[in-house]
Amino acid sequence: MKQLLKTEALTKRYGKLTAVNALSIEIEEGQVFGMLGPNGSGKTTTLGMLLGVTEKTSGNFSWFGGESGPETRKKIGAILERPIFFPGYTAVENLKIVAKIKGIDLKNMDHVLGLVNLYDRRNDQFGAYSLGMKQRLAIAAAMLCDPKALILDEPTNGLDPEGIAQIRQIILDIAGMGKSIILASHLLDEVQKVCSSCIILRKGELVFQGAVSADMGGMKRVEIDAPNREQLQEALKEIPFVNAIEKDASGFLVTLDAQQDSFTLNKYLQDRGMVVSHLKTVKKTLEEQFLEIVKQS
Amino acid sequence: MIRLIQLEWLKAKPARFFWILLMLYMALLISVPISVQGLSDWIIRNFLPENLGLDNVNLFYDFQDIWQNFTFVFQYFSVFLGTLIIIHVAREFSLKTARQNIIDGLSKSEFVWSKVLFIAFIAALITLFVALLALLFGALFSPSVGTSLMFENVHFLGAYYLHLVQDMLFAMFIAMLVRRPGIAVVVYLFYAWLESFAHLVIKHALGWDLVAKLLPNTATKGMIHTPMYKYVLQPVQTYVAWEDLAISVGYIGLFIVLSMWMMKKRDL
Ligand SMILES: Nc1ncnc2c1ncn2[C@@H]1O[C@H](COP(=O)(O)OP(=O)(O)OP(=O)(O)O)[C@@H](O)[C@H]1O
Ligand SMILES: [Mg+2]
Numbered sequence: 001m002k003q004l005l006k007t008e009a010l011t012k013r014y015g016k017l018t019a020v021n022a023l024s025i026e027i028e029e030g031q032v033f034g035m036l037g038p039n040g041s042g043k044t045t046t047l048g049m050l051l052g053v054t055e056k057t058s059g060n061f062s063w064f065g066g067e068s069g070p071e072t073r074k075k076i077g078a079i080l081e082r083p084i085f086f087p088g089y090t091a092v093e094n095l096k097i098v099a100k101i102k103g104i105d106l107k108n109m110d111h112v113l114g115l116v117n118l119y120d121r122r123n124d125q126f127g128a129y130s131l132g133m134k135q136r137l138a139i140a141a142a143m144l145c146d147p148k149a150l151i152l153d154e155p156t157n158g159l160d161p162e163g164i165a166q167i168r169q170i171i172l173d174i175a176g177m178g179k180s181i182i183l184a185s186h187l188l189d190e191v192q193k194v195c196s197s198c199i200i201l202r203k204g205e206l207v208f209q210g211a212v213s214a215d216m217g218g219m220k221r222v223e224i225d226a227p228n229r230e231q232l233q234e235a236l237k238e239i240p241f242v243n244a245i246e247k248d249a250s251g252f253l254v255t256l257d258a259q260q261d262s263f264t265l266n267k268y269l270q271d272r273g274m275v276v277s278h279l280k281t282v283k284k285t286l287e288e289q290f291l292e293i294v295k296q297s
Numbered sequence: 298m299i300r301l302i303q304l305e306w307l308k309a310k311p312a313r314f315f316w317i318l319l320m321l322y323m324a325l326l327i328s329v330p331i332s333v334q335g336l337s338d339w340i341i342r343n344f345l346p347e348n349l350g351l352d353n354v355n356l357f358y359d360f361q362d363i364w365q366n367f368t369f370v371f372q373y374f375s376v377f378l379g380t381l382i383i384i385h386v387a388r389e390f391s392l393k394t395a396r397q398n399i400i401d402g403l404s405k406s407e408f409v410w411s412k413v414l415f416i417a418f419i420a421a422l423i424t425l426f427v428a429l430l431a432l433l434f435g436a437l438f439s440p441s442v443g444t445s446l447m448f449e450n451v452h453f454l455g456a457y458y459l460h461l462v463q464d465m466l467f468a469m470f471i472a473m474l475v476r477r478p479g480i481a482v483v484v485y486l487f488y489a490w491l492e493s494f495a496h497l498v499i500k501h502a503l504g505w506d507l508v509a510k511l512l513p514n515t516a517t518k519g520m521i522h523t524p525m526y527k528y529v530l531q532p533v534q535t536y537v538a539w540e541d542l543a544i545s546v547g548y549i550g551l552f553i554v555l556s557m558w559m560m561k562k563r564d565l
Binding site (some may be wrong): 048051052053054055069070071072073074075076078080084085086087088089090093096097098100101102103141 | 300303304307308311312313392393394396397398399400401402403404405407562564565
């Protein structure tokens with residue numbers, strides 16, 4: 001697999017505040033990569049450095065296995081934070097400016113306007129667009145140069161469920177064309193639905209990097225029940241690798257150490273003469289894992 | 298280079314303020330010779346005895362002198378072009394389009410150069426317009442006509458061009474410094490007032506002629522000396538001094554360097 005992006009100890013300080021601290025990551029081409037983190041964790045700052053609008057304090061980065069600078073940015077389509085265009089100009093007038101900067105002709109314009117469903121509104125002023133249309137126009141602008149990589153920072157920010165679904169479908173369509181996408185968001189749901197792997201940032205620190213479906217938290221949770229619940233609860237309390245016990249509708253929800261699983265739990269109970277009526281490993285939602293990761297570190 | 302000028306054109310063309318200020322400026326330029334003509338007719342008709350043969354206000358259009366007369370008066374309208382440039386540049390920061398331009402692949406120095414080239418281009422168009430205006434009014438009203446005379450003092454157009462470029466680059470610099478269109482316009486106008494005040498103090502109260510001459514707004518108007526005194530028979534400098542040109546060119550370089558430096562240093 002070819003490398004899309006590599007950063008080495010990339011750092012940005014605003015006075016005393018370290019917005020991004022020694023970030024080192026590698027991203028491969030051809031995937032939808034998530035960049036997750038709560039508000040203020042440094043996502044936009046990181047992307048700003050990668051896109052030449054925020055001066056880095058120290059560290060390095062390179063695109064496509066060793067490039068950076070304006071010529072590289074011409075091969076990338078990117079939106080940071082919110083769609084930016086001249087409000088009084090039409091979509092077409094705005095896209096002409098983008099095309100001129102990127103040094104490309106306009107043959108792709110109708111196609112990208114169609115892609116985001118704005119072809120019929122192309123001669124309306126940007127300022128008169130709804131928020132969802134503005135976001136879509138930004139995606140069209142990013143796609144205008146047939147980019148090698150697409151960078152989207154909170155593309156669904158402020159949209160209603162329908163708008164979110166539309167943007168998500170567009171992202172999936174674009175990913176289907178084999179483009180690399182970096183998607184920054186504080187919405188886990190969003191990352192979970194479209195990304196294959198991700199990083200999680202917290203206060204400018206990298207706290208997780210890996211596949212989205214993998215066990216991110218390093219802990220397992222198991223649903224368990226038995227005819228005699230008091231007895232079960234007593235027994236669970238005795239078990240050293242059980243970290244937490246919560247009561248729920250179908251019995252108990254217990255959190256195990258990472259090395260243990262439902263099999264070892266069942267065996268442990270059986271050895272002590274306890275028979276269970278229900279036993280199920282719960283896959284944690286990314287939301288729970290995310291909160292756990294962010295809380296822990 | 299062509300690409301950068303085309304880029305600025307795409308940015309300016311759909312903007313209403315751009316056309317309004319440009320048209321206003323051109324209308325003001327045209328109004329000067331027209332009102333001078335009207336005024337001279339009116340004076341001659343009402344106040345001078347007939348057959349005096351003294352068509353003296355037509356001297357305003359006299360070839361040779363017309364270049365200095367026109368460009369000297371026109372300099373006083375440049376504030377409209379400065380305002381145009383301030384809005385054109387500063388709004389790119391308040392709307393954040395400058396940031397998006399960089400993201401899209403423009404380099405920061407290209408961003409500045411495209412503005413500089415655009416200014417040079419607009420200044421050239423306006424200088425051409427002034428040349429046509431002077432030729433037209435000269436051909437119509439000049440007491441003395443003849444190709445050798447006609448272009449004698451045409452070099453005032455060069456000084457006028459430098460004046461326009463320096464003035465607009467100063468406006469660009471203020472816009473990049475302040476970044477908010479409204480405030481930048483206020484700063485620009487306030488500075489002009491402040492400098493004219495400072496100029497009085499420095500030149501007349503302190504008597505530091507050289508320092509007064511080096512102030513930017515004074516320098517930009519200092520290349521073309523006031524021609525009107527000749528009508529009351531005072532000596533007038535009817536050429537452009539090299540040192541005055543050099544000062545203007547120096548400021549042009551300085552504003553470009555400072556703008557470039559600010560652009561590179563600051564986040565967008
Ligand atoms: N221009 C700036 N000056 C000072 N501090 C800044 C500046 N820009 C960002 N910061 C700080 O850097 C930190 C990271 O901000 P950043 O915008 O990168 O967060 P984010 O992850 O994109 O958050 P969000 O999800 O809210 O968009 C924050 O603490 C923020 O206050
Ligand atoms: Mg952000």
